[in-house]
Amino acid sequence: MTYLDHAATTPMLPVAVARYTEALGRVGNPSSLHTAGRRARKEVEEARETIAEAVGALPTEVVLATGGTEADNLALKGVFWARRAADPRRTGVVVSAVEHHAVLDAAEWLAEHEGATMHVLAVDAAGRVDPEELRALLAAHAGEIAVVSVMWANNEVGTVNDIRALADVAHSFDVPLHTDAVQAVGSLPVDFAASGADALSLTGHKLGGPVGVGALLLRRDASCVPLLHGGGQERDVRSGTLDVAGTVALAAAVRAAVDDAPRRTVELAALRDDLVARLVGEVPDATLNGVPLDAAPVGGGPARLPGNAHLSFPGCEGDSLLMLLDAHEIECSTGSACTAGVARPSHVLLAMGVDEAAARGSLRFSLGHSSTAADVDAAVAAIGPVVERARGALARS
Amino acid sequence: MRVLAAMSGGVDSAVAAARARDAGHDVVGVHLALSAKPATMREGARGCCSVEDSHDARRCADVLGLPFYVWDMAARFSADVVEPFVAEYAAGRTPNPCLRCNEKIKFSAVLDRALALGFDAVVTGHYARLTDGVLRRAADAGKDQSYVLGVLTAEQLAHAVFPLGDSHKSEVRAEAARRGLVVAEKPDSHDICFIPSGDTRGFLDERLEQAPGELVDAASGAVLGRHTGVAGFTVGQRHGLGLDRPAPDGRPRYVLGIEPVSRQVRVGPAEELDVRSVAAGRPVWHAPWGTVDDVVVQVRAHGGLAPARVTVSEGSLTAELHEPLRGVAPGQAVVVYDDDRVLGSATITATA
Numbered sequence A: 001m002t003y004l005d006h007a008a009t010t011p012m013l014p015v016a017v018a019r020y021t022e023a024l025g026r027v028g029n030p031s032s033l034h035t036a037g038r039r040a041r042k043e044v045e046e047a048r049e050t051i052a053e054a055v056g057a058l059p060t061e062v063v064l065a066t067g068g069t070e071a072d073n074l075a076l077k078g079v080f081w082a083r084r085a086a087d088p089r090r091t092g093v094v095v096s097a098v099e100h101h102a103v104l105d106a107a108e109w110l111a112e113h114e115g116a117t118m119h120v121l122a123v124d125a126a127g128r129v130d131p132e133e134l135r136a137l138l139a140a141h142a143g144e145i146a147v148v149s150v151m152w153a154n155n156e157v158g159t160v161n162d163i164r165a166l167a168d169v170a171h172s173f174d175v176p177l178h179t180d181a182v183q184a185v186g187s188l189p190v191d192f193a194a195s196g197a198d199a200l201s202l203t204g205h206k207l208g209g210p211v212g213v214g215a216l217l218l219r220r221d222a223s224c225v226p227l228l229h230g231g232g233q234e235r236d237v238r239s240g241t242l243d244v245a246g247t248v249a250l251a252a253a254v255r256a257a258v259d260d261a262p263r264r265t266v267e268l269a270a271l272r273d274d275l276v277a278r279l280v281g282e283v284p285d286a287t288l289n290g291v292p293l294d295a296a297p298v299g300g301g302p303a304r305l306p307g308n309a310h311l312s313f314p315g316c317e318g319d320s321l322l323m324l325l326d327a328h329e330i331e332c333s334t335g336s337a338c339t340a341g342v343a344r345p346s347h348v349l350l351a352m353g354v355d356e357a358a359a360r361g362s363l364r365f366s367l368g369h370s371s372t373a374a375d376v377d378a379a380v381a382a383i384g385p386v387v388e389r390a391r392g393a394l395a396r397s
Numbered sequence B: 001m002r003v004l005a006a007m008s009g010g011v012d013s014a015v016a017a018a019r020a021r022d023a024g025h026d027v028v029g030v031h032l033a034l035s036a037k038p039a040t041m042r043e044g045a046r047g048c049c050s051v052e053d054s055h056d057a058r059r060c061a062d063v064l065g066l067p068f069y070v071w072d073m074a075a076r077f078s079a080d081v082v083e084p085f086v087a088e089y090a091a092g093r094t095p096n097p098c099l100r101c102n103e104k105i106k107f108s109a110v111l112d113r114a115l116a117l118g119f120d121a122v123v124t125g126h127y128a129r130l131t132d133g134v135l136r137r138a139a140d141a142g143k144d145q146s147y148v149l150g151v152l153t154a155e156q157l158a159h160a161v162f163p164l165g166d167s168h169k170s171e172v173r174a175e176a177a178r179r180g181l182v183v184a185e186k187p188d189s190h191d192i193c194f195i196p197s198g199d200t201r202g203f204l205d206e207r208l209e210q211a212p213g214e215l216v217d218a219a220s221g222a223v224l225g226r227h228t229g230v231a232g233f234t235v236g237q238r239h240g241l242g243l244d245r246p247a248p249d250g251r252p253r254y255v256l257g258i259e260p261v262s263r264q265v266r267v268g269p270a271e272e273l274d275v276r277s278v279a280a281g282r283p284v285w286h287a288p289w290g291t292v293d294d295v296v297v298q299v300r301a302h303g304g305l306a307p308a309r310v311t312v313s314e315g316s317l318t319a320e321l322h323e324p325l326r327g328v329a330p331g332q333a334v335v336v337y338d339d340d341r342v343l344g345s346a347t348i349t350a351t352a
């Protein structure tokens, strides 16, 4: 099997598996006052400190949650509610056109059910938000916006945004900024304090930790109304018995991924560049979506996720490509949203101005910590005949 | 062979896929997404196009160990099945969308794509027998679906596999249970999959500019009432005419004819429905052209059988019925059988 879908989920790092399984054997609710509870609390707090340290946050800023989806929902809805409560004129929600559905659909829900006005920030042909666009939008709606959300790195095409610049713009209008950094943490240098963001989502399973654990980094001074009510475990912003084993494993994974990032980023980018060059060698009319591989750095790091290769293969259906590659034991993704497993043309590509046919004929190969040169070789060896066959299928239908 | 199993999420297509695999074929399961905005859950026993049905299909493929994908056929389905369905009703005819789906989607768009992707055939859970390119009625007379497959050409049939033709539905359900398929007890889908409410009239009203017209007595020309639009009426229809006055003789009245231009719907007594001659167009024919006698024609999916003498030439088919048939609606297919063998089919254009 050639697994080239790390952006969907990546294998757990051995260190995280070890910490996870070890911790699963111990009892203790971190809210209990007895010895077992205190030990569990200690483990969680140490893990929180580890996470905080690795991503440039304070331990109190780490609000543990079940993953990216919950963190995104909490940030969008919670910050919206808090800001609107403080100033009823602030009913606007600004999101970029290429956000993950966890952000987009949360914003749409606020518009449909909470009287919010949703503003969608356009992106350029590479999928990036221009801070000047944000400035223009906020200037046009001064005093009306409750929260802005722009992702750190896009999950489909890998494009990185300049979060520092966007946060500065948002703050100049006294608007908090949330960033979905699910794809960024562990792949790019992410420093919460330096980024200026008020809230940041991260999740374990994209960086070598378990599925079902993640965090919203929330600045100490950011106010946020809870989504889940109960014991108030996490700063009264999030309730639910803490997942000790998951948190411990998340911390181990974040620590390892962040420490290893400088080396792995270079390695992955080299593998990815080789993959793209050779795929285009096999299929000369294939085009790379997103920023060029040699684009200038953004915010002191790569302009594109190092493991991301997203290409359009003219004359093909992504569905057909995926199925044929699967038959060759190569696992990748069309990168687009699925409803009942139905591939729709990606809203990300459409927002970038890619036409619908090209959007449908796209594949995302995403490399990660377990990727090797042999994976690249396998994909390159398969792509020519697969594209030819897929072209035949589209031509006939 | 490498075969593609079209899996609706129902029991029949799941067992068909399982049997194809047991027969030694290399099977890949595909669920056809026919609606651009599928409902999350199935409504009652109707339809096969909800997300829940897609999940059921996936679970069956998992249990059978088959690779499984969802193919988006929504645009093709809309253009080739739903839009013509609406247009046919608007023209006063009565379409059969299941037949169109077989003709244009399952054994055309899907088959073509499958062949291009390296498959040899498409497997479905239809109840019909197919041997050496000859299509026959299913062993289970109550479930026989040869009527909605009669439209398939020899070329299409050459790439079709129907593993359920020799089985009874009860056997198929028992086999599904034995194989651990969760859909073993799932109710049969009936009606039209894209009208899960079963309200065809409402569906048409939403999509057509319906204009009111008159219900007239076919014999006297007397206006008996008014209707809100011709689309949705079917020749032979008795219920839902909205006639509050009974016929003078107290007997029920039926739709005899639909005139979309004048928007008149002609009604009359049952015996006026008797048809002795059927003209049809676009024939698909599996026997030498010319005349065949002592064959049986079927003019709708359930019932509507009569012995006949049938003449087929390029572009048209006529059937002289040896016994009259009632409720023969233009737009439906006439399928011609020699005993249980399908000789061919055509689309009914006129009756006399």
Ligand SMILES: Cc1ncc(COP(=O)(O)O)c(C=O)c1O
Binding pocket: A007, A008, A066, A067, A068, A069, A070, A072, A100, A102, A151, A153, A154, A155, A180, A182, A183, A203, A204, A205, A212, A214
């Ligand atoms: C950018 C982005 N945000 C949010 C999510 C959702 O995260 P999770 O799977 O942890 O809920 C994902 C992953 O699917 C993602 O790629």
